Amino acid sequence: MTRGKAGAPRTRGRVPRTKRLPGWFLGALAASLLSVEAAPVPVFTNAPAIEPQVNLRLFFESARFQPLLELSGNLSRSMDGLATGAVAASRLGVNSRMEAGPWHLKAGTYIAIFPRLYGGIFYSLAGGLVHDGDWSNFGSAAAPDWGWARSATRLEHLLTLDLTWRTALEPSARWVLEIKAGSVWNVTESTNDLKLRPGLSVQVGELRNPVATLFAQYEIWWRPYRFIGEPVNLLLPWENWVYAGALFHLGDGVSLGASLAWRHTSWRESASWRSQSRGAYEAGYDALVPSLTLVKRISL
């Protein structure tokens, strides 16, 4: 080695030993890179899950407004995810959640804009909602502990705006087509969900005073801003629902309903996962949602 100006060592095609990365560093770097690549995606071993739901709805009816008060809740929810280690697998409530599922208390009103076209505005206080970002590493890079965060007691505030349009498919209006489009802004999480729901219903029994209403609906949700306020491909749906059910009109404004829905949710990325991995994933979650609904109407 010769010395150049100012005593600086001169090199010729060989890295000075002082600038070589130490072996331990390279090993740690390799280990960390390996751990980032290995960040697990959610796996739902108990799918399709069964998530019974109960809905209580109170409608107030006037010529133009139909205020609504609703209480809804899932009695159980299973959101087990892949555990990377024995520690995570044993943490019931993080990886395998069998607890009170999503619930909400909603209040607002429908407003008749034009004949058969209604606007809706509602506020909801909700808990137990699940977001992409809930898929997290509760451990460390060296000892990861991946799972779903608890959310049953996490209160969130939502604002819903929607439009509902209905038309009769035949002159007596026994068969009705409904199309509902809505936007749900989660103020707490800064997410905005979009919904589209076409549906068909038929009145069974006496015309004008049916004993029951049968219905079938398809519902699709998009969640364009999944987390950290970053947009995801708007064309990718977040959730799909298929419903079928019946509402029995018992008189005095009381209706009792039962329905069965199939729900498919696509989970894609989370901040925690993204910080420790590259690319994207899509984990599908299926659930059967049997529901019991009680509706009461009060004329104003």
Next chain:
Amino acid sequence: MRSVPIWLITLLTMFLMPSAFAGEAGIVWLQGRVEVHSPDGKVRRAEKGKPLSEGDTVRSGADGAAIIELEDGSRLKVREGSTLKLTAFKLVEGARKTTLELLGGSVFSKVAKLGAGDQFSLQAATAIAGVRGTEFFTSFGGKVGASAAADIWLCVNEGTVEVKATDEKSVRVKAGEGIVVPEGKTVTPPKAYAWTKKLNWNMEPEKGEVRDRTPLEKLYRDARETHYD
């Protein structure tokens, strides 16, 4: 709403009620705006105590209501937004033939005792009823769907009403029961509708409130206007 002329024919025994308008008919109570349209085209404000003539049409405004007493003591309570024509109500050759025509809205009818040969007819859309009771309520409903014919609703407070629609199938409606004739075509089976219990049947102002404010727009469920979630 307009009627399609089909006759409701009533016959039966009722209580004889004294009339304040011997040889005539007249308004015994009114509230809000009520007009009387004469056959000659003249229109005047209805006044309590003033007689009505055959051929007069009583029309109540959005806030109006009236109780009409006929010569035989029968009473008719006209709700807001209603039009009732008094086609005929006088004694002819010893028999009383009362003919009324409900052109829109709703009317309570309390029919006096009929003698031999007497007839009481209420003409409304697409339903024919042989009334065997003393009190019944008739109303035009809404028009659902693209149909041009309105629904007809009828319920009975006392006695029995025999109803026929265009299909000529006769249905007996008992006290406390009601029927609907969707688009005026077929009479539904009688049943005890909850809303009929809320009707105010009182036609005697001295006994209390006579105005009936039962929300008739909710007589039936239009699936296009009903939210379930």
